[in-house]
Amino acid sequence: xxxxxxxxxxxxxxxxxxxxxxxxxxxxxxxxxxxxxxxxxxxxxxxxxxxxxxxxxxxxxxxxxxxxxxxxxxxxxxxxxxxxxxxxxxxxxxxxxxxxxxxxxxxxxxxxxxxxxxxxxxxxxxxxxxxxxxxxxxxxxxxxxxxxxxxxxxxxxxxxxxxxxxxxxxxxxxxxxxxxxxxxxxxxxxxxxxxxxxxxxxxxxxxxxxxxxxxxxxxxxxxxxxxxxxxxxxxxxxxxxxxxxxxxxxxxxxxxxxxxxxxxxxxxxxxxxxxxxxxxxxxxxxxxxxxxxxxxxxxxxxxxxxxxxxxxxxxxxxxxxxxxxxxxxxxxxxxxxxxxxxxxxxxxxxxxxxxxxxxxxxxxxxxxxxxxxxxxxxxxxxxxxxxxxxxxxxxxxxxxxxxxxxxxxxxxxxxxxxxxxxxxxxxxxxxxxxxxxxxxxxxxxxxxxxxxxxxxx
Numbered sequence: 001x002x003x004x005x006x007x008x009x010x011x012x013x014x015x016x017x018x019x020x021x022x023x024x025x026x027x028x029x030x031x032x033x034x035x036x037x038x039x040x041x042x043x044x045x046x047x048x049x050x051x052x053x054x055x056x057x058x059x060x061x062x063x064x065x066x067x068x069x070x071x072x073x074x075x076x077x078x079x080x081x082x083x084x085x086x087x088x089x090x091x092x093x094x095x096x097x098x099x100x101x102x103x104x105x106x107x108x109x110x111x112x113x114x115x116x117x118x119x120x121x122x123x124x125x126x127x128x129x130x131x132x133x134x135x136x137x138x139x140x141x142x143x144x145x146x147x148x149x150x151x152x153x154x155x156x157x158x159x160x161x162x163x164x165x166x167x168x169x170x171x172x173x174x175x176x177x178x179x180x181x182x183x184x185x186x187x188x189x190x191x192x193x194x195x196x197x198x199x200x201x202x203x204x205x206x207x208x209x210x211x212x213x214x215x216x217x218x219x220x221x222x223x224x225x226x227x228x229x230x231x232x233x234x235x236x237x238x239x240x241x242x243x244x245x246x247x248x249x250x251x252x253x254x255x256x257x258x259x260x261x262x263x264x265x266x267x268x269x270x271x272x273x274x275x276x277x278x279x280x281x282x283x284x285x286x287x288x289x290x291x292x293x294x295x296x297x298x299x300x301x302x303x304x305x306x307x308x309x310x311x312x313x314x315x316x317x318x319x320x321x322x323x324x325x326x327x328x329x330x331x332x333x334x335x336x337x338x339x340x341x342x343x344x345x346x347x348x349x350x351x352x353x354x355x356x357x358x359x360x361x362x363x364x365x366x367x368x369x370x371x372x373x374x375x376x377x378x379x380x381x382x383x384x385x386x387x388x389x390x391x392x393x394x395x396x397x398x399x400x401x402x403x404x405x406x407x408x409x410x411x412x413x414x415x416x417x418x419x420x421x422x423x424x425x426x427x428x429x430x431x432x433x434x435x436x437x438x439x440x441x442x443x444x445x446x447x448x449x450x451x452x453x454x455x456x457x
Contacts, residue, residue: 028133030191057372057373062123064369071127091195093186098122101181220352225360241417247371267320270325288339305412306324343439394408
């Protein structure tokens with residue numbers, strides 16, 4: 001394969017020096033930790049200032065919408081322009097949104113709509129970051145080490161999710177929120193400086209023949225999936241579970257804060273993310289079941305059990321245990337799904353197909369985030385108030401009070417998730433997908449794409 005370096009000099013092979021990849025990886029992990037600090041602090045501030053679950057969940061909606069709307073466009077941009085500079089643009093844009101947030105806090109002029117807008121801008125730039133980071137790895141290290149690099153990526157993301165809530169919970173005890181945002185800005189600076197001075201990403205070979213129009217490339221991904229009903233069924237399953245699971249993920253914060261402190265919340269979120277770290281290590285060493293569909297559907301019992309445990313009582317240890325089980329199995333589900341898509345989609349079109357896949361699989365998440373607050377506040381929370389309709393029947397088991405309705409909602413979501421998974425297994429196009437849809441590649445493609453299901457955030 002002939003490549004060309006970013007400086008314009010041709011290269012006959014992908015570079016084999018691991019240092020550029022390591023510098024890029026370190027920078028992105030540091031940046032993820034900083035972003036997690038700000039996300040945690042701002043989320044807690046909104047909930048404590050308003051006491052309104054719906055207003056709190058709108059933050060997650062603002063973060064989810066750009067990923068749904070812009071993913072296909074971001075995939076085409078990453079293929080058209082230099083991947084290193086796309087990463088720099090992504091980090092810089094996200095840093096500017098954090099800077100605006102800092103200035104508004106300092107001026108005591110921050111309003112809720114400012115937060116929603118800036119979160120959306122930050123998410124729009126992050127939509128560019130993920131495909132750019134994955135595509136850059138292809139040109140940085142030999143093919144035989146792509147698995148190791150993918151494991152490092154997942155481990156780094158999970159590690160950042162563990163550290164950020166824990167650090168933020170402790171920092172908020174003695175630092176004001178503007179200082180935490182300033183730390184976030186520093187981490188963006190570290191990521192950009194490492195990219196500019198220590199990372200060189202060779203360019204992929206130029207495409208031959210006529211280049212399709214931009215919008216034609218955007219639409220191609222869906223056309224490819226549509227022609228393969230088994231992939232449509234798999235995508236439909238993820239769209240369904242991405243309607244259920246984000247509700248529980250976004251409501252963990254108000255559930256814990258209904259009876260515990262921000263320090264306890266940081267511990268719960270860190271333990272939850274630790275489940276993903278452990279699950280990532282297990283998936284990396286095991287590789288998942290030979291029948292990948294069983295890996296996708298077989299994770300359901302862990303998630304169902306985790307949600308039941310987390311919702312059962314107003315207990316920090318129980319919620320932390322339940323969410324650990326929940327996130328432990330996410331790498332198995334996503335990894336098994338990823339292997340199916342890698343085997344069934346031609347390598348030359350995976351970028352566009354995977355971008356469309358991400359958009360469709362997550363299109364229900366913003367709806368879930370929008371509904372989570374009203375569903376909790378207006379339906380489930382009143383049911384388990386001391387005078388609520390279910391206080392006499394379920395109250396002795398689950399308890400009564402503000403947070404207990406959210407616990408009941410967790411259990412309801414778990415039941416629905418189990419029912420949907422059973423229906424999915426009984427549907428032949430999905431259950432027998434690996435036999436019905438022929439492989440498009442003789443071996444696993446080198447780059448791992450975005451996961452279908454969103455863990456926490």
